[in-house]
Amino acid sequence: DTAVSQTPKYLVTQMGNDKSIKCEQNLGHDTMYWYKQDSKKFLKIMFSYNNKELIINETVPNRFSPKSPDKAHLNLHINSLELGDSAVYFCASTRGQGVTEAFFGQGTRLTVV
């Protein structure tokens, strides 16, 4: 019954590797997001997609590439991982575009060693 689910929950990988995080929502929402939470708990938006279309693309290295195969899925692929990419990544969804209540996944803790 999970509304927004992400996989994996934990990801440990070496510098230079390429990895993906997957996100799925079963709420029927049109808009999905990726947020990054650093060690100080600061949450920063990275991307948002509305009906598979990229809406927000914050100042994020182009090593990060989101992909939305359909409006229920938003995956995040990261190339050439760096130590500074270590963080918790949260997927979220909202009913429509614009500012409204967002539902978050459980997060993916990425550790780059």
Add this chain to the structure above:
Amino acid sequence: GESVGLHLPTLSVQEGDNSIINCAYSNSASDYFIWYKQESGKGPQFIIDIRSNMDKRQGQRVTVLLNKTVKHLSLQIAATQPGDSAVYFCAGPYNTDKLIFGTGTRLQVFP
């Protein structure tokens, strides 16, 4: 730039007491705010929201107060319980298309 920030990084309260978590914002055009609770190892969870045409909104054991004059909002938790221990975020709009989060306040409840 726009910001939504919190005054206190950590708040310690005794079980049964009321908690007040504060938040300041800088964009006077902001018309919607949300409070989120994030427990350890979990994603942020919606608690309560408020629109700028309101000064106060109440939920179950929680109340949000909005003071547009000084651009301040607060979350009040009545009869704080151990299960309320978490990091609390206020969030508000930046332009019309994204939600930005404050820095968070950690609430610690002790017996």
